[in-house]
Amino acid sequence: MKVYFLGTGTSQGIPVIGSNHSVCLSKDKKDKRLRVAVWVYSDDFSIVIDCGPDFRQQMLTSKCQYIDSLLITHEHADHTAGLDDIRPFYFKQGDISIYAHTRVLKNLAKRFDYIFESENKYPGAPSVIPIEVKENESFKIKNQIIEPINVWHGNLQVFGYKIRDFVYLTDVKKVDQTEIEKIKKCKVLVVNCLREEPHNTHFNLEEALDFISLVQPKKAYLTHISHLLGFHGEVQKKLPKNVFLAYDNLEISI
Numbered sequence: 001m002k003v004y005f006l007g008t009g010t011s012q013g014i015p016v017i018g019s020n021h022s023v024c025l026s027k028d029k030k031d032k033r034l035r036v037a038v039w040v041y042s043d044d045f046s047i048v049i050d051c052g053p054d055f056r057q058q059m060l061t062s063k064c065q066y067i068d069s070l071l072i073t074h075e076h077a078d079h080t081a082g083l084d085d086i087r088p089f090y091f092k093q094g095d096i097s098i099y100a101h102t103r104v105l106k107n108l109a110k111r112f113d114y115i116f117e118s119e120n121k122y123p124g125a126p127s128v129i130p131i132e133v134k135e136n137e138s139f140k141i142k143n144q145i146i147e148p149i150n151v152w153h154g155n156l157q158v159f160g161y162k163i164r165d166f167v168y169l170t171d172v173k174k175v176d177q178t179e180i181e182k183i184k185k186c187k188v189l190v191v192n193c194l195r196e197e198p199h200n201t202h203f204n205l206e207e208a209l210d211f212i213s214l215v216q217p218k219k220a221y222l223t224h225i226s227h228l229l230g231f232h233g234e235v236q237k238k239l240p241k242n243v244f245l246a247y248d249n250l251e252i253s254i
């Protein structure tokens, strides 16, 4: 199974529009971060987690040819605003299944009514098959079991996903002990890390590292990164030896 980091940036991406911050002006490719998403695939399945405003560019760069399903973590625009760009997959494959919390599906059906409606549809509009994800209920895509992990983004519930020995959590500020037990000692943990300064709804660096120590994965990758965290090359040097700063277009095998 492979995991391709489609985007590793926080909501505005890096560079931020109009910013003269030194990280935004960096020439290092690892300091360019599209909105956060991953593509998880093997010979048997192809799953994209989140569909933010950079989705089109991410699909072109990764050369992803086919999607079995989209998994959505939560409704915020940096995770969902690219939904219209599933059109080429829809034209090739038909309706695309989209897995999310019922609250998130309702939100998307309001914002993208032309994608979710079934009658009098505009012929060029894409179609989805909405599938509800429920806490503590694993589901299958092809033959692959997916386990939802319930986490908290401030007061907002967010789903992370565990696929085999890989765990993807983004936009996390708090995780209940019951959920930590489900992911303990996994092989690869991806978790959000915004910056060094504390934030109301995201782990900062210290909180992300404390969380990694609790989960004890073999390896951890940090994502959903703000330009305020610093230069990729400098931050990486400060991290424990099993913790890595993810970057766009990084691909790992699990």
Ligand SMILES: [Zn+2]
Binding pocket: 010, 011, 076, 078, 079, 171, 224
């Ligand atoms: Zn986000």
